[in-house]
Amino acid sequence: MNAHLAVREVMTPDPVTVSPRMRLNHAAALMKERDVGSLIVVRNDLPVGIVTEKDLVEKAVAVNAKPSQLSIKDVMSAPLVTIGPEVDIAQAARMMASLRIRRLAVLENGRLVGILTEGDILKISPELIEITREFERINTREERIHEEVVTMGICEGCQAFSEELREHDGIHLCKSCFEDQD
DSSP: TTOBBGGGGSSEESSOOEEESSHHHHHHHHHHHHTOEEEEETTTTEEEEEEHHHHHIIIIIITTTOOGGOBBBHHHOSSSOOOOOTTTTHHHHHHHHHHHHHHEEEEEEEEEEEEEEEEHHHOOOHHHHHHHHHHHHHHHHHHHHHHHEEEEEEEEETEEEEEEEEEEETEEEEEHHHHHHH
């Protein structure tokens, strides 16, 4: 992969846009017709959100709502996460991984010029997605461990000395006793 590949070189230009007032059944039909997994929501020519297949499933289908009775504004994700077209693709991939999203709207001077998807990145560098996902998994695990570790001392469960006591229901436990609580 090129060392400094810009988002502009990889993004899909002119993403499909919709009004927040559009009904979900029409949005789903548009997604099918245009073969896209998301629609950028635009109000007064400004991008304000995104609606994805996941939004449709989780916020409409899974709760047994009638798509013809819901509007995009009822299920869209907002605010819209954006990136500039000159940003390095590796930085964009890290941003997606850290925010746990698969799409970034590309704005230039406040104007929507494209959308960058995980699929776009996969086409040019499949390993980049895996590297950023693993990096995020490691960071998430480390955050969880640091949140749980309290101090070193005597475990109140087994009375053994531990360098990593964790708090559970107000008592300090070693890793073994802590894991037995779950």
